Amino acid sequence: MQALVLDGTNQPVQLREVPTPQPGPKQVQVRLHAAALNHRDVWIQKGQYAGLKFPIILGSDGAGIVTEIGEGADESLRDQAVIINPGHNWGDNPAAQGRDFTILGLPNDGTFAEYVCVPAHYVQPKPAHLSFEQAAALPLGGATAYRALFTRAALQPGERVLISGVGGGVALLALQMAVAVGAEVWVTSSSEEKIEKAVALGAKGGISYHTAKWPAELAKQAGGGFDVVVDSAAGPGFGNLLDAAVPGGRIVFYGATQGDVPMLAARKVFWKQLSLLGSTMGTEQDFAGLLRFFDEHQLVPVIDETFPLAEGEAALRRMDQGQQFGKLVLKIIY
Structure with a gap:
């Protein structure tokens, strides 16, 4: 062959x-x-x-x-x-x-x-x-996104979701599934073109993560912070996600493309009652749930x-x- x-x-x-x-x-x-x-x-x-x-x-x-x-x-x-x-x-x-x-x-x-x-x-x-x-x-991206959203972060309809670094396969699949379940989705990217394409897929809007103090600016646009934050980068910018999350929010991350988090503002985590959730791939049940979800919502x-x-x-x-x-x-x- x-x-x-x-x-x-x-x-x-x-x-x-x-x-x-x-x-x-x-x-x-x-x-x-x-x-x-x-x-x-x-x-x-x-x-x-x-x-x-x-x-x-x-x-x-x-x-x-x-x-x-x-x-x-x-x-x-x-x-x-x-x-x-x-x-x-x-x-x-x-x-x-x-x-x-x-x-x-x-x-x-x-x-x-x-x-x-x-x-x-x-x-x-x-x-x-x-x-x-x-x-x-x-398969791989879908299982990763499904487990992150539903098994780990327990996303519910009507919640406000932030997906960082939109454009990659997992982030876009997470965007599509979160929109389909009835969440309000916002995104970050370094590319205005990618943000516009994300809006065409159902996102409410987005912001460049190069913008100074972007969590506060995006919260103004969205009318508040985010119940669920989905991230694949980690690295030095991870602290911004702590600022973007609402008190009691869940931050789920499935990668560290920007490396480890150099300094974690622990006070923000415990005072805001945040949940930091790691996620990798998915179980056979996650994979079956992914296929049912895509079939039910006819997602592509x-x-x-x-x-x-x-x-x-x-x-x-x-x-x-x-x-x-x-x-x-x-x-x-x-």
């Missing part, structure tokens, strides 16, 4: 012929129609991820057709259009993943290929209203650009530049 292979740190992915994987016991083989990128793929390529091993086929997100059935797997899955849950071996505790938790695309070969094999219980029917490209854009993930598999390196570089609005997708079958 054709696959994009990463041979080492700071190397470009290369399209080459590799053996087609065959399903083991209780596994299925999926003929991938589309795969999607995540920042995780860029971090692995740069060597900024734990458990590196090479060569590796990157890619956590994918959708396609089940073509082969391993021993003990459900034969009825054959020829079914499926979406792959990339979070494997969560463990028995729904509150946090266990030591054996893995994400497809490292340590096991992922979806930047014509075929992938996964345990059969990690494939679910592709939402009928989504194309393969749209379905491929959903935002796709920034679609590339052929052979141009996977160009797609990775676009992600690295951070200019995208929505998911970057590799179309494998035309």
Whole structure:
């Protein structure tokens, strides 16, 4: 089969012929129609991820057709259009993943290929209203956003939500779901164009996070602070989120792209009765809830650009530049 292979740190992915994987016991083989990128793929390529091993086929997100059935797997899955849950071996505790938790695309070969094999219980029917490209854009980012909003922050209709750094896949999926559930959503970005696009998706408005004292200015626009704040950056600007939250607010963060928080204003946290909630990926129940939510509300993930598999390196570089609005997708079958 054709696959994009990463041979080492700071190397470009290369399209080459590799053996087609065959399903083991209780596994299925999926003929991938589309795969999607995540920042995780860029971090692995740069060597900024734990458990590196090479060569590796990157890619956590994918959708396609089940073509082969391993021993003990459900034969009825054959020829079914499926979406792959990339979070494997969560463990028995729904509150946090266990030591054996893995994400497809490292340590096991992922979806930047014509075929992938996964345990059969990690494939679910592709939402009928989504194309393969749209379905491929959903799994990792969607599960992350769903768990952050609903499992961790317990978002309720009518609450005011702030989503920082809108434009990335998780942030946009969180925006779409929060709007669909009846929340009032506001955003931050360094780009006025991205804020305008977020408004077109249902956000009430937004502000550049380069604006001086932006939490106070945004609160004036919104008519108050925010019940739920969703963040992926952390870093030096995290203190602004403490200011943006209402007393009793919940701040849920699923990443630290700007690094650790250098100084935390502890007094603001305890005096405002804030909850700081970490979140990573999602359980199988979170993933099932995500699919039900997208089906019920007929939501469609935002796709920034679609590339052929052979141009996977160009797609990775676009992600690295951070200019995208929505998911970057590799179309494998035309």
